[in-house]
Amino acid sequence: MNMNLKLNIWRQKNANDKGKFVTYEVSDVSPDMSFLEMIDVLNEDLTRKGEDPVHFDHDCREGICGACSMVINGRAHGPKRGITTCQLHMRSFKEGDSITIEPWRADAFPVVKDLVVDRSAFDRIIQAGGYVSVGTGGTPDANAIPIPKKTADIAMDAAQCIGCGACVATCKNASAMLFTSAKISQLAVLPQGQTERYNRVEKMIMQMEEEGFGGCTNTGACEVECPKEISIEHIARAHREFIAAKACSHNV
Amino acid sequence: MSWITNTLTSTVGRKVIMALTGLFLTLFLAVHLAGNLQLLKNDGGESFNIYTQFMAHNPLIQAISKGNFFFILLHIYVSFTLYFRNKKARPVGYKVAPGNVSSSWASRSMTLLGTLILIFILLHLRGYWYVLKFGHVPMVTVNGVEMHDAYRLVVESYQNPLIAGFYILSMGVLAFHLWHGFSSAFQSLGLSHVKYTGFIKVVGKLYAIVVPALFALIPIMLYLKSIG
Numbered sequence: 001m002n003m004n005l006k007l008n009i010w011r012q013k014n015a016n017d018k019g020k021f022v023t024y025e026v027s028d029v030s031p032d033m034s035f036l037e038m039i040d041v042l043n044e045d046l047t048r049k050g051e052d053p054v055h056f057d058h059d060c061r062e063g064i065c066g067a068c069s070m071v072i073n074g075r076a077h078g079p080k081r082g083i084t085t086c087q088l089h090m091r092s093f094k095e096g097d098s099i100t101i102e103p104w105r106a107d108a109f110p111v112v113k114d115l116v117v118d119r120s121a122f123d124r125i126i127q128a129g130g131y132v133s134v135g136t137g138g139t140p141d142a143n144a145i146p147i148p149k150k151t152a153d154i155a156m157d158a159a160q161c162i163g164c165g166a167c168v169a170t171c172k173n174a175s176a177m178l179f180t181s182a183k184i185s186q187l188a189v190l191p192q193g194q195t196e197r198y199n200r201v202e203k204m205i206m207q208m209e210e211e212g213f214g215g216c217t218n219t220g221a222c223e224v225e226c227p228k229e230i231s232i233e234h235i236a237r238a239h240r241e242f243i244a245a246k247a248c249s250h251n252v
Numbered sequence: 253m254s255w256i257t258n259t260l261t262s263t264v265g266r267k268v269i270m271a272l273t274g275l276f277l278t279l280f281l282a283v284h285l286a287g288n289l290q291l292l293k294n295d296g297g298e299s300f301n302i303y304t305q306f307m308a309h310n311p312l313i314q315a316i317s318k319g320n321f322f323f324i325l326l327h328i329y330v331s332f333t334l335y336f337r338n339k340k341a342r343p344v345g346y347k348v349a350p351g352n353v354s355s356s357w358a359s360r361s362m363t364l365l366g367t368l369i370l371i372f373i374l375l376h377l378r379g380y381w382y383v384l385k386f387g388h389v390p391m392v393t394v395n396g397v398e399m400h401d402a403y404r405l406v407v408e409s410y411q412n413p414l415i416a417g418f419y420i421l422s423m424g425v426l427a428f429h430l431w432h433g434f435s436s437a438f439q440s441l442g443l444s445h446v447k448y449t450g451f452i453k454v455v456g457k458l459y460a461i462v463v464p465a466l467f468a469l470i471p472i473m474l475y476l477k478s479i480g
Contacts, residue, residue, distance in 0.1 A: 008347075021347065071346060073348050073350075074346055074347075074348030074349050074351075075350050075354070100348045102346055102348070105342055105344050105345060105346055106341060106342055107340060107341050107342065107343055108341070170350075170354060172338070172342075172355075172360055173338035173341055173342070174338070174341035174342040175338070175341070205262060205263075205264055206258075206262070209262060209263060212341060213341055214263075214338035214340075214341030214342065215263030215264075215266065215267060215334050215337060215338055216263070216264075216267065217267075217338070217359070217362065217436075218359065218432070218436040218439045218440065219354075219355035219356070219359040220354075220355055220359065221350075221354035221355035224353070224354035232444075233444050235439070236439050236442045236443065236444030237442065237444075238264075238442075239264055239267070239268070239439075239440060239441065239442035241442075242262075242264045242265075242442075243268065243442060246255065246259045246265075249255075251255060252254070252255050
């Protein structure tokens with residue numbers, strides 16, 4: 001059964017514009033459409049009418065790139081757990097629903113236009129220390145460095161983070177701790193990550209704070225809304241790494 | 253910035269301070285409760301008065317008490333610096349709030365709950381600590397030693413249903429604060445592991461219910477006794 005919906009969307013011309021909510025009616029929405037396809041339909045309509053379409057970030061549309069970013073009825077990536085907005089389908093809504101769509105809200109993620117926010121603060125956190133140094137040369141043998149299965153699993157769980165920013169959008173403090181901790185964690189548990197271990201956590205946490213993200217208060221909301229279901233265990237690990245680094249690193 | 257200021261002023265460092273001071277204050281609650289439960293003994297206040305006399309004059313207890321005041325102030329100061337930083341991190345809020353879908357009300361309301369507890373502490377100190385230290389309290393002689401009749405001070409105050417009610421309500425606030433705070437402190441210290449985190453969470457919830465409930469039992473029982 002196709003449905004008619006009322007969309008309440010944040011419209012903001014540019015970073016300096018004050019912005020406001022605008023209500024749109026979309027009719028004949030198929031329950032098989034993805035949420036982004038539904039907005040595509042709205043945008044086709046707006047374009048035909050000569051109006052400015054709703055700008056939003058999207059790329060792979062298969063839940064792995066982390067580009068799509070919107071808060072749908074107060075929840076990052078919408079009401080379903082463990083998925084991004086592009087994987088949310090209209091069957092999760094019903095006829096006559098009113099849907100409020102807002103951009104990620106954080107001082108460190110300024111709005112570029114409508115639902116598009118600038119997430120380059122995340123890139124700068126990665127640049128601060130989210131990498132390993134690798135010698136060039138021939139391709140190393142696979143499994144040359146033995147890593148216990150459990151350790152590989154923990155690193156892999158953390159590495160699932162697609163950097164979408166839902167954790168920041170969800171956190172009442174706009175804290176980037178889940179993102180930053182996942183990026184610290186994935187390298188800290190592996191032998192390849194030991195060289196920069198202490199510098200990494202110190203620099204990444206410092207960069208995170210310079211970007212103006214809030215602090216973590218352990219509400220746990222981020223792990224609920226994370227499309228990759230990254231656990232706040234990684235935040236605890238980042239705290240351990242931070243405490244160990246402060247006690248042992250050579251940065252005086 | 254030296255590594256030490258850098259550590260203590262980072263949000264992670266500040267959370268560690270919150271956790272350590274919070275755990276100390278949590279422990280203090282248990283000790284305080286153990287002492288106060290003597291108010292419910294049917295001995296006309298004898299053991300409670302001996303206890304308060306001991307607490308007021310033992311040099312070790314007095315030293316710990318100073319530390320306790322310091323940790324309370326530190327806990328409050330650091331929490332407000334974090335609160336204002338966190339407010340600044342989201343200048344424009346959301347139109348739709350998700351409510352309790354992804355987090356508990358207690359976990360989102362720690363500053364509010366803590367502020368209410370601060371108001372309680374101030375009134376609590378004014379009501380007993382200040383009066384015992386600087387006010388005029390009737391004396392009583394127990395086992396040949398003359399001491400303040402702290403028991404009478406407490407019992408008489410709880411004859412007022414407003415004061416008794418305020419104490420009971422405040423213990424409700426404390427319960428919510430501990431509901432999140434207890435296990436959150438361990439998470440902030442980086443202590444999260446499948447071996448013990450489940451245990452900490454259960455102990456935290458039990459502690460958050462049992463300790464404030466026993467504290468609240470004192471005004472309830474003393475008020476009921478006073479009306480007869």
